[in-house]
Amino acid sequence: MTKRIIIDTDPGQDDALAILLALSVPDELEVAGITAVAGNVRVEQTCVNALRICQLAGRPEVPVFAGAAGPLMRPLHTAEFICGADGLAGMALPAPRQAAREVHAVTYLTEVLRASVKPITICALGPLTNIALALRMAPEVAARIERLVIMGGARDLGNMTAAAEFNFFVDPHAAAVVFDSGVPITLFPLNATYQAVASPARLAGFDDTGHVQAQVLSMLRRERPGGASLGGGEGHPMHDPCTVAWLLWPELFEGRDCRVDIETAEGPTVGRSTIDWWGRGGQPPNAHVIGTLDADAMFERMALCVRGLDDKVTEKAAE
């Protein structure tokens, strides 16, 4: 049965691959909409990037909405030093022909959740600002979210500071609202997503004669700013695609139910996620936290899916 999802995102190269993966399997995932948030780059650009990726996938009709321009309480931190000035360094994508919808992403989220007959799953790939605002504006929509599949946090070291992962560092207050909401959550922290490194061996399944695959390869083969010093080693870590891959192939992942708390106080640990992996605190779990994954199988399957996108784009062009 097709699962209805919304992707809340700040593309970002790994966000781009997550979106492409979701759009490649329309029989399994119906992408109802994409909501853009400020994160890797400013929201005007993450919104344009979401539109460019839908266009690349041959799916320009997917509605894209611009959301929060900055975190709830803190100044915006962006990550051009990793993603490049336009957020999608390594890809060469034309400007989108479609425009974003007029409605604000948070309004869209509350309206679509209220109106949907069945609860909707949300893949949250950036700072959680849009999701927290939707939960604050319309608390009743919490019950309309089937599950939040979130990339964020870390069980050990962060990648933005020693303590904090980027998405939770950018908007810790939003993350705290979300983890307090009672919505079922699956969390992919860094220690899981750093297993999903796009190493040369794992890229063997992509074939650059297809346009979509060529763009993906060019993005994944580009030089890594900071080299291996930021974790991963042999290639770019594909944090965000893990969330979509989990929806498609849960058998590739293992985790456990844990209590997750987010540090909101300013200081060296702001944005840190305290993940009670061993259940020491005795608090009830508020998330299913992924610990390990079969990254080789995940990349093999992702490559097949992106190939499938190329086939669909070619078929459409021939019609």
Ligand code: BDR
């Ligand atoms: C997360 O931060 C972003 O830069 C990536 O897109 C990912 O969502 C990893 O910390």
Ligand code: CA
């Ligand atoms: Ca992201």
